[in-house]
Amino acid sequence: MxxxxxxxxxxxxxxxxxxxxxxxxxxxxxxxxxxxxxxxxxxxxxxxxxxxxxxxxxxxxxxxxxxxxxVPGSAEWNVRADVVGRAMRMIGDGVVDREGVPGLAHRLGYSSRQVQRQLNAELGAGPVALARAQRAHTARILLQTTALPVTEIAFAAGFGSLRQFNDTVRQIYARTPSALRAEAGTGLGIAVRQAGTTGIPLRLAHRGPYAAGDVFDLLAAGTVARVEEITGEPGRRTYRRTLRLPYGTAVTSVDERSAGNWLDARIHLTDLRDLTTAVQRLRRLLDLDADPYAVDELLSDDPALAPDVAARPGVRSPGSADAEEFAVRALVGDAAAGELVETYGKALDVPCGALTHVFPEPAVLADAAGDPDLRALATALADGTVRLDAGADRDEAEQALCRLPGIGPTTAALIRMRGLGDPDVDPYGTPGASGWRPWRSYGVRRARRAAQPQISAASQAPVTSRHAKSSTSTE
Structure with missing residues (x-):
């Protein structure tokens, strides 16, 4: 523009x-x-x-x-596979806060100076400034939705000092942290801030129409016991799951029903420093940064998809909250994944209803899993042979996955589509998909949904083999 x-x-x-x-x-x-x-x-x-x-x-x-x-994030960062796009995905995941600019540059395979120069040239700000803006947003959320002391909020948001926190809040919001808290601009008010045990309430913004029912159907058809659950009736469902995060664990919930351009969510964290990362992983899972206007405009040009686009605007291509977890699930199937959670998963310190564990780490599966294909995948994830982090090079990741036993081109492409959130993947060789670039993942989602009868999560047959695993868990 x-x-x-x-x-x-x-x-x-x-x-x-x-x-x-x-x-x-x-x-x-x-x-x-x-x-x-x-x-x-x-x-x-x-x-x-x-x-x-x-x-x-x-x-x-x-x-x-x-x-x-x-506001929602730009869809451009999910589309782009260059260093700027990868950098933005990693900054969103909190890499700069945890590892600094050298850590970001190392993951990208560039020098710190090169990364700084490229981001400044295209975005008008370097990695420190981009991370700082994100920290300020996290701080505002904590100030206005929790009763935590300001000092705790400063460090939970990723600031290195209280002075840095105060200066940033004043510069960006033209108010002191105390004034920002008193304003409670989210409309959540004192009652919510006093309810510290209920978690952090959030509104996860999205751009344009959002076909929430379609996303929740997909999630419901592939839940893994102890890690995920969906409750409620269609149209009013709540999706809940556990997350393994850099500093601790989380229990998250997202409501299907929305009164505006957002989904209501709530996050319980064992360490508040994980808030930004948890939010970004939920956004990737739910594909909240997509541009449905651009996607639907292109797909409506295909006569085979045009009726579905008109009937159901805003269909998304869900990603994953944990790419390594999704890779394991794509290999073994959701039922077998549930067995892995029961045997090797880490129990939550405090269970939350039916949610009792987080998905096992690759290093644990590499040492303990009996399936040789699973051990090979887990070992590759644990030692970095296969990288599936937010800024992974998607071509390299797919090629590395295909070199592992038990993972063929279709499974590797599924992991790329959902685990890495690539909006332009066709794992199935769908006729006509070449005309859907750069949104093939969305076209495939619509085409497969139209070609398959609706199957409720309750009536779905149990999965007993990786070769017979539910298609809805990875489509």
Whole structure:
């Protein structure tokens, strides 16, 4: 988009572009999302930025009305396979907070200087500034949804010092942390903040229509006991699962029903430093950063898919909350995966209803699993021969998977599609799929759904073999 087209989007308050770019107003010192309800500023006073971090770097503070820090992420970062796209996925997963810029650069296979230069050139901000913007958003969530002391929030959000935390909050939000907390701008209020045992309530924003029923059907058909569950009736279901995170574990829940462009969620963490990572992994699982307008526009050009696009806008291509877990499940099937959880999974310190374990780590399966194919996969994941982290090179990962025993091209492509969240994969050789680029994963999802009868999770036959595993667990 050129700047005049961006200004037209701002003038029409077009929410389709929220998160795709940001605009700042020189006369007010504020930056906003394109759909901001405030009076449209004069064109001569407007500046455009590709990221919130870039606007912040140029001295602009976040708008109080439209909360630009809470928009969905750009779909571009899931599409792109270059160093910038991979870097953005890893920054979202918290790599810079945990390992610093050298750790990010090492994972990308570049020097710190090269990474800094490329991100600055394309995004207007380097990795530190991008991570800082993310930390500020996490801090705002904790300030407004928990009763934690400010000092604990500062370090939980990833700040190195209380001074750095205070300075960042003042710069980005033009308020002190205490004033930001008092504002409770999420509308959740004091009652929620006092209910510390109920977890952290969140609104997971998405762009455009979201076919939640389709996503929840897929999740319901492939749940693994003790790690996942779905409760409630269609249309009002809640998906719950455990997560293994860098600093601890989490129990998360997401509601199917939504009253706006978000899904209501709640996260219970054993270590608050994992909040950003947990949120990003839920977003990847639910494909919340997709651009349904672009996807549906392209797929509606196919006569075979056009009726389904018209009937069900916003169909997503769900990813996974843990790519290594998904790889194991794709190999052995969901029923066998449940047995692995029972035998090798780590028990939660405090069970949460039917959720009692986190999925076993690859290193544990490498040492203990009896299946030689599973041991080979687990060993490759544990020693880094196969990398499935947020910034993994998708081509290299798929090739490495295909070299392992028991994993053929279809399974490797499924892991690439869902485990690595690649929006442009056709594992099945679907006729006509070449015309769906760069959104083949979405076209495949629609085509397979239309070709297969609806099967409820309750009536699904149990899986006893990897070769007979449920197609819904990996489609």
């Amino acid at each position: 050129d700047e005049e087209t961006r200004y037209e989007a701002v003038s029409s308050r077009d929410a389709r572009f929220d998160g795709e770019f940001f605009f700042a107003v020189e006369t007010t010192g504020i930056y906003c999302r394109p759909s901001c309800p405030a009076v449209t500023p004069k064109r001569k006073n407007v500046r455009f930025y590709p990221t919130a971090a870039a606007a912040q770097t140029h001295g602009f503070r976040a708008c109080r009305r439209c909360r630009p820090d809470a």
